[in-house]
Amino acid sequence: MKVRAFAVGGAFVVMLALALPGVTSAQQGEQPKMSPEQQKMMEAWMKAATPGEAHKALEPTIGTWNVTSTSWQTPDSPPEMGAGTSENSWILGGRFVEQDFQGTFGDMKFQGLGYTGYDNLKKKYVGTWMDTMGTMVLMMTGSADPSGKVFTMTGMMDDVMTGKPMKLRTVSRIVDANKHVMEMFGPDPSGKEFKMMEIVYTRK
Numbered sequence: 001m002k003v004r005a006f007a008v009g010g011a012f013v014v015m016l017a018l019a020l021p022g023v024t025s026a027q028q029g030e031q032p033k034m035s036p037e038q039q040k041m042m043e044a045w046m047k048a049a050t051p052g053e054a055h056k057a058l059e060p061t062i063g064t065w066n067v068t069s070t071s072w073q074t075p076d077s078p079p080e081m082g083a084g085t086s087e088n089s090w091i092l093g094g095r096f097v098e099q100d101f102q103g104t105f106g107d108m109k110f111q112g113l114g115y116t117g118y119d120n121l122k123k124k125y126v127g128t129w130m131d132t133m134g135t136m137v138l139m140m141t142g143s144a145d146p147s148g149k150v151f152t153m154t155g156m157m158d159d160v161m162t163g164k165p166m167k168l169r170t171v172s173r174i175v176d177a178n179k180h181v182m183e184m185f186g187p188d189p190s191g192k193e194f195k196m197m198e199i200v201y202t203r204k
Contacts, residue, residue, distance in 0.1 A: 047120065051094045054118040054125070057148040058097050060174045061088050061116075065201040067103060075194045080106050086201060091115075105133070125151055134160070140170065149174040169193070178203040 034042065069082035084103015091098045096117035103110050112131035119126050122141070129138040142153030151172040156165045172182040184197040 050120070052118075052120065053148075054120075054144070055094055057144055058116060058118075060149075060177055061097055061099075061180055061201075062090060063088060064204040066204050067101065067199060067201055069105070069197060069199045071105075071197040072195065075188050082106065082110065084110065085204065101131075125153060127153060127155075138168070140168070142170075 065086045065088065067082075067084050067086050070079045071082070072079055082103060082105040084101055086099055086101045088097055088099050090096070096115050099112070099114040099116070101110070101112040101114075110132055112129065114127060114129040116125065116127040118124070119141075124141045124143060127140045127142075129140075130136075136158065138155055138157050140153040140155030142151060144151050152169065153172075154167060154169045157168055158164065159166045166187050169185045170182055171185075172180060174180045180201050182197075182199045182201075183195060184199075185193050186196045188194045
């Protein structure tokens with residue numbers, strides 16, 4: 001909460017600093033004026049805040065989807081199946097995609113909520129995921145290939161068995177306008193990466 005408050009407070013301070021000269025001038029009946037430094041700050045702010053082509057690359061994921069999942073606890077374990085629906089929609093003016101998943105995992109009801117966007121400053125895709133299988137928030141960053149249809153992201157999550165952090169990697173492929181696939185990879189008991197999960201989204 002402190003980090004979020006700091007970020008919001010910082011944004012408010014910048015906007016207030018930019019706005020005050022205009023407010024004062026308007027009160028005096030003059031045209032708002034900004035110093036060159038304030039103008040430069042405003043331009044940098046707007047550039048950082050404006051969605052671009054990297055955001056548009058996520059457009060094929062928007063819609064309502066039938067979802068099937070296959071997961072493995074270890075490379076040799078039998079697969080566990082899951083199914084459900086996912087409602088993906090733009091929020092905050094096309095800056096982030098919200099994914100609202102409802103379905104089952106094995107014999108249990110399962111709900112997940114994720115957000116994916118592109119950070120103009122870091123020049124990286126960013127994502128978060130929360131679900132009813134835990135109380136943690138998975139945070140990932142990554143990039144797209146030159147085609148803009150394959151997204152690779154990495155992040156860290158605490159292993160529920162050991163409590164130690166483990167590295168996760170996802171590869172999401174936009175097959176066409178009506179299908180995309182996400183694969184997740186993580187460490188096996190020996191530490192070697194293996195495919196933990198595959199999720200297939202088919203447009204409903």
